[in-house]
Amino acid sequence: MREVTELRYLILALQREGNRQLATDLRPLGLTPSQAETLGLLAEREPLTLNGLGEMLVCESGTNPSRIVDRLVSAGLVRRVPNPEDRRQVLLTLTDHGRELARQVVEVEQRLEDRLVALIGDRPVAPALTLLRDMAAQVPAGRALDRRRG
Amino acid sequence: MREVTELRYLILALQREGNRQLATDLRPLGLTPSQAETLGLLAEREPLTLNGLGEMLVCESGTNPSRIVDRLVSAGLVRRVPNPEDRRQVLLTLTDHGRELARQVVEVEQRLEDRLVALIGDRPVAPALTLLRDMAAQVPAGRALDRRRG
DNA sequence: TGACACTATATGTCGCGACATCTAATGTCA
DNA sequence: TGACATTAGATGTCGCGACATATAGTGTCA
Numbered sequence: 001m002r003e004v005t006e007l008r009y010l011i012l013a014l015q016r017e018g019n020r021q022l023a024t025d026l027r028p029l030g031l032t033p034s035q036a037e038t039l040g041l042l043a044e045r046e047p048l049t050l051n052g053l054g055e056m057l058v059c060e061s062g063t064n065p066s067r068i069v070d071r072l073v074s075a076g077l078v079r080r081v082p083n084p085e086d087r088r089q090v091l092l093t094l095t096d097h098g099r100e101l102a103r104q105v106v107e108v109e110q111r112l113e114d115r116l117v118a119l120i121g122d123r124p125v126a127p128a129l130t131l132l133r134d135m136a137a138q139v140p141a142g143r144a145l146d147r148r149r150g
Numbered sequence: 151m152r153e154v155t156e157l158r159y160l161i162l163a164l165q166r167e168g169n170r171q172l173a174t175d176l177r178p179l180g181l182t183p184s185q186a187e188t189l190g191l192l193a194e195r196e197p198l199t200l201n202g203l204g205e206m207l208v209c210e211s212g213t214n215p216s217r218i219v220d221r222l223v224s225a226g227l228v229r230r231v232p233n234p235e236d237r238r239q240v241l242l243t244l245t246d247h248g249r250e251l252a253r254q255v256v257e258v259e260q261r262l263e264d265r266l267v268a269l270i271g272d273r274p275v276a277p278a279l280t281l282l283r284d285m286a287a288q289v290p291a292g293r294a295l296d297r298r299r300g
Numbered sequence: 301t302g303a304c305a306c307t308a309t310a311t312g313t314c315g316c317g318a319c320a321t322c323t324a325a326t327g328t329c330a
Numbered sequence: 331t332g333a334c335a336t337t338a339g340a341t342g343t344c345g346c347g348a349c350a351t352a353t354a355g356t357g358t359c360a
Contacts, residue, residue, distance in 0.1 A: 136164055
């Protein structure tokens, strides 16, 4: 198998596994991984417009996350407030319940990431991180991450 | 941001982007990335049972891929033949059309991977590959890859 | 002002992907 | 042989995730 083919499938396999584990851990909170990412982002940066949110979500790069937000609104975690200064826009804010759940999400993510650290063991991570970072920087979904840093 | 958090999101971002590009390139063939993986695997190893196939698919680890196969059968690319020796099993084989399409899939994948190589440039890949390989080996979706090698 | 381009969001559609559940065929063992 | 577990596969459900399209509000410029 070509090295680059293997890289492609490894990335696929690890993404799937991470998502699966995260979904399992989030289930008690009634959230999916995408919803958790959205909630976490809002907790750090509210208020956000739908597009502003969409530009920073890795899970939904490109499209606007209106349907993920639908579910968070139905669950009473997020509010959609029309922006009076530009009535095309919707400003998203967390409800108290949403903020509380966002805190629990942080804990769940930490548990997942601790397991991930255990999986890595004492292997060097920096070279892999550098490579993946450089690759992602050239790609739309990756730039969502840059926006989150900046 | 914790290093391991970044790793998690980088893997997500790169998986999404790869899938998006592959989907675009496969669209002229009328195939999705999952269907392409299935077709390629069958081209190398037919006949396979549904479970046998499922164990080697990275895209659908755990569940059996009966619905992906549904679509390939409808498209006239795959045949489902009951195994006379164990009538619970179904043996999957490619039709001529399926085999032909599998060849075209190989070309599409090579184009994608050439772009991936360009993205990597002259950066070292081996350390990243080692890390990801070791991590995947400890995880179900990753073992699908091992089975494919072995 | 009025035509028209542009932007923000919403919505329809399709194929996953994970989970749970169902059915039929086979194996096991008293 | 007959009760019961096990296995292979099919199927129902839900929430994405990508794409295309629709709609309403805003900006631009003759």
